[in-house]
Amino acid sequence: MSSNPSKFCYFFGIDPKSGQNLTEGNRNMKDLLGGKGANLSEMCNLGVPVPPGFTISTEANVLFNKHNNYASNIELEGETKVTKDQLPQQIIDEVNQYLTKLEQVAAKKFGSLQQEGDRVLLVSVRSGAAASMPGMMDTILNLGLCDDNLQLMISNFGGNERFVWDSYRNLIQMFGDVVMGVKYEKFEENIQKQKKKRGISLDIDLTLEEIKEIVQDHKETIREMTGEEFPQDTRQQMFKAIIAVFQSWSNKRAIHYRRIHNIRGLKGTAVNIQTMVFGNIDKRSCSGVSFSRNPSTGENKFYGEYLTQAQGEDVVSGVRTPEKIENLSIEFPQCYNELINISHKLEKHYKDIQDMEFTIEMNQLYMLQCRNGKKSAAAALQIYCDMLDENLITEQESILKIDASQLDQLLHKYLTDEEIQKHEPLARGLAASPGVAVGRIAFTSEQAIEMAKERKIRGDVILVRTETSPEDLAGMQMSQGFFTTNGGITSHAAVVARQNGKCCVSGCSALIVNEHEKTCTINGIDFKEGDIITISGSTGLVFNGALKMSEPTVTGGNFGRIMEIEKKYRTMGVYANADTTSDAKRALEFGAEGIGLCRTEHMFFEKTRIMDMRRMICATCDEKRQDAITKLKQYQKQDFIGLFNVMGDRKVTIRLLDPPLHEFLPHEEHEIEELANLLNEDIHIIKRRIEELTEKNPMLGHRGCRLGITLPKITQMQAEAIFEAAIESESEIVHVEIMIPLISSIQELRHQKEIIDRIAQRIISSSSSLSNKVKYRVGCMIETPRAALLADEIASISDFFSVGSNDLTQMTFGFSRDDAEKFLKDYIEMELTQNDPFQILDNEGVGQLIKMAVQKGRSVKPELTVGLCGEHGGEMNSVQFLHTCGLTYVSCSPFRIPIARIAACQQSILSAQKK
Incomplete structure (x- = not known):
């Protein structure tokens, strides 16, 4: 059903008298009706009992924003009250028209001036965007109650005064909070005051008279806090509530949620008006x-x-x-x-x-x-495997339904039965979201954010609350687990935890939280901020202190079955970034088809090795430098043998030395003195050498291929280590690809390639019986904008391309990845950029350079292999974009391989469906 620009309201419901379905929408209208509105319409179309109502479309939200001169993606400042904003008259007229229709279908009347025998129509006013954002936007229940229709409402429900007055209380506090900007805590104080009088703890135990007193207190609170009265005009209630829901699209928590979950391109929220x-x-x-x-x-x-x-x-x-x-x-x-x-x-x-x-x-x-x-990711795999067995979905549908970004949940650590048996649990709550968290207690969202800044030093954070709310979202994002007194398996904490792959234990009555004192007791034992606990969202158990967690395994079972399915349909390769044999083994467990990036410099940072690297850099004569180079070659050779043995006949792509030399040099006085003694040199000579090598802008300085060109012995040493290791490895066939970093011209590549080819010919030909064992290619990294612009020329002598998206992003934006965090947060908050471009590939800028490099390179060599080995190779959205660019493969860290495989397979299926 196509949208009508002159129409903003869409009815849903069945006429009880005629049985006619009056619904105007369906499940395919999410962009217009929001997910909630579209699904309410669809349930009506399926004959499911749904209270009738109507949806005000997302296009009305757009018109409202224009009418009030602010953009839908701009965060509203402060405690915005809707009184300063107005609904366009067209929306008001349509809402009035549809309210009349709803009155007829529901056989009830909306408003205060009614006659004896009429039935009072109350409605809920709920948000609903095209993408589900649970709890992020606003809801108001029982709207339409006022002083003048309370008695009629009581009559409608057989004299049930307590129920009606409690509904009125609920309306006033929700309306006061959502619409009039009064903090919810102010209303809670009124409720607690009445409870303390009789020493009761549950709302359900409040008497009718106590509820009536709370209603009057709520009204007085609104008057004191806003200078206004709670509106008795029910139409005014309606229109103010609609405005508040439209505005909630731009509240802080909704914007933060969309940012976290990369929800972009939506018009705004719809508003659902539904019979209570x-x-x-x-x-x-x-x-x-x-x-x-x-x-x-x-x-x-x-x-x-x-x-x-x-x-x-x-x-x-x-x-x-x-x-x-x-x-x-x-x-x-x-x-x-x-x-x-x-x-x-x-x-x-x-x-x-x-x-x-x-x-x-x-x-x-x-x-x-x-x-x-x-x-959770584990649940998704179980569900879709079961649905395959039930013939409810196809193999392709099972892959398309998986949220690839969730798969890292499967790599969470866990507690073994043996470890659990060693420790006495403090308490047990509800196992609300699987996984284990060991961390320091934080009692507020703000504390969690502050404590998380020290995570590298002091470990993870667990947010401990009586219950969480949408206001806690920022702190929840920075925590690894949630532990709450109240709430069940569908509470806010549980839903957020499952969606984000975090651990949650909820509904633990043994937990008593004193948020003002920043303390809690768990089964009578006192804890303060920063104390360490362990929570298991798989069992609901809570322990004092840090328990030992075990590494996960993700082979076999549902994961293995889904990964076997994805192999059938994926057309883009997925390789691993791996520098050690342990990395390579883990990568193979996760389904890597080869190594797309071995960073040779990572092999030099161990204590003994870095000393020899420093000796090579700072040596004052050829003899000392050659001695250090010989030792470095042996280190590299042994490491390469290990990689080739693990990988067998799979491709291993090795990047020659990339970082500037000063990164290997010491800065502490005692380390400089140690190096001087090792080289038998004056310490001042070593200090001067270190000073000479220090660069003002090392990202753009003496690094990458420039090192191999000015110090060809480095390239020669690395090439010898690679080919000798290939010959001596246990593998029958070795496929090795040697990658020259930071190329920006064909001349640079030619210089380095000639050295490598010459060494390859010498070493391989010297072992005639093994001459067919080593299959090698020499290619380059596309990580400077100039390399992308000249990709056709470079491709004429390059055997393959590997896009270095980290450096390409830095150079294209002019951002230093190490320093960008100082301002990128502000850019994202002000929506000057949608995402951190170092986490999610910038399709519009960097992505276009990648497309250009692919097209230009293949215009010279149609079968040119083009891969990518930056951080973006394991990010779902980036992988899917790279698939559309025609990349041969992506390479990522071992733990991101499952994400890359599913994301690539999903795009393969979608591309095939389009064809």
């Missing part, structure tokens, strides 16, 4: 969240939780710990069976695990939302 159904009326009512399968493990078992006499926000907020969904079959057996059937129908329709919100109002089931569920 009430899970908090009485014991015949409840609200819950369920999944068609277990989102933590992937087990094909209905999963979820609910709260009796509660609204949906109570379940996900974590304020109360809910009941397991299995108990629903006892309390609400008919509704439970209906819910199971709906779950099966939706899963079969969407071909994915379903995350569903529901409310039971006086034994009548209503579905409020469905979406593809967020799950």
Whole structure:
């Protein structure tokens, strides 16, 4: 269904009188209706019981932004109140029109001036962007209640005063927070004041009179904090709420969430106006969240939780710990069976695990939302393997459904049974998100951010809270695990943890947090900020101190099965960056097809070796320099033999020395003195040599091929080590590719290639019986813009290209990777750049240079091998872009190989489908 620019509202629901489906949208309209609106429409189209309503489109959000002269991607400053912004009249008119339609379908009336016998229409006002952003934007429930219709509402519900007044309380505090900018804590103080009077702890124990007092206190709080009254005009409530939801697209937490999850290009949020159904009326009512399968493990078992006499926000907020969904079959057996059937129908329709919100109002089931569920990586593999066996999806669909960026979750460390048995657990909570975290306790988001800055020195951070909220997102991103007193397996903490591959233990009643004092007790034992605990989100266990974690293995099982499938469809190679035999072995475990980058300089940083490297650099005569070079050659040769033995006949790409020489030299006085003694030289001579080699801008200085050109003995030594190692290795065939770094002209490449070819001919021909053992090629790195511009000329003598995207990014932007962190954060926050270009490839600039290099190189050599060996080779979005550039392979660290394989396979499938 195509969008109509003159139309902003879309109805969903079934007319109960005629049975006619009045729904105007469907699942394919997410860009226009947002994910929530599109799925509400789709459920109506499937005959699922959904309270009727209408969606205000994302295009209305765009019009609203233009009308109020601010861009949809600009963060609103301070405590913005909607009173200064206005809805365009066209949207107001359409909302009024659709409210009338909703009144007719629901057989209820919206507003304060109603007659005896009328039924009061209350609505929820919810956000819903095209991409799911759970908890990031705003929601208001029970909208439409006011002083004048309270008694009629009580009459509608058989005189249930407590329920109606509690709904009014909920509306005032949500509206006051979301729309009028009053901090939620102010309202919580009013509630706690009443609880303390009688010494009660649960909201459900408040009496009618206490709730009435809270309502008056809430109104007074709004008056004191804003100078305004809580609006009694229900249309004013409606339009202010719509404005607040539109504005929530640009709140800090929503912007931060989109940045973290790389959500770009969306217009804004839609607004869903939906007839209220009430899970908090009485014991015949409840609200819950369920999944068609277990989102933590992937087990094909209905999963979820609910709260009796509660609204949906109570379940996900974590304020109360809910009941397991299995108990629903006892309390609400008919509704439970209906819910199971709906779950099966939706899963079969969407071909994915379903995350569903529901409310039971006086034994009548209503579905409020469905979406593809967020799950851990292990659960995703289990689910899609099961769905393959159930013939619900195809092999290609199973690959396309996997979030490649999540696969590093499978590489998390874990606790062995033996390790667990050695330690007495402090407590057990709910196993809300798998994995293990060992870290220092932080009690606030701000603490977690500060403590994480010291992570390299003092270890990881665990955020410990009574419950988390969307306001904690920045601190949660910097923590490795979450531990909460309240909340269940669908609480905010659990959802964020599963989505981001972090560990979470929730609902632990033995945890008591004093956030003001920055302390907590776990089963009676005191802890303070910075104390170390271990939490296991796989078991729910919590331990004092740091337990020993074990390394994961990801071969076999569901992972192995999916990786066997991806081999069938992937057309781009995935190699590893590996400098040692242990790196190479791990890379093969993860499915690397070869080594795309061996950084030879990494072989020199060990204590003994770096001393010989320093001797070579600082030697004052040829004899001393040659002695050091001979030793360096032996180190390299033995390392290369190890790599060739591990890799067998797979390609091994070796980059010759790249960094400037001063990086190997000492700076501490005692180290300089040690080097002088070793060389039997005056310390002042050594200091002068170090000073001579220090560069003002080493990134652009005497490094890469320039070292081999000015010091050809380095290139000669490395080439001899490579070819002698190839001859002496155990492998029957050695495929070695020698890569010249930092080329910017054909002359530089020719100079280095002639040295390598000459040495290759001498060493290989000297062993006639093994002359066919070594297959070698000499290529270059494309990491300067000039090399990309002259790629056709360079390709005439280069056997292959390898894009060095790290340096190419530095030189294209003019950013130093080491120093860019000083300003890149500001660039990203101000949206001067969408991402850190050192993490996600800059397609518009650097990407165009890569495309140019591929096209120019292959215009000379159509079968030219072109790879990439920067950090971007293991990042999902970058890999998919590089696939479209026609790269032969990408190379990344061993632990990123699964991500690269799936991302490359997904793009291969999509490209084949387009053809």
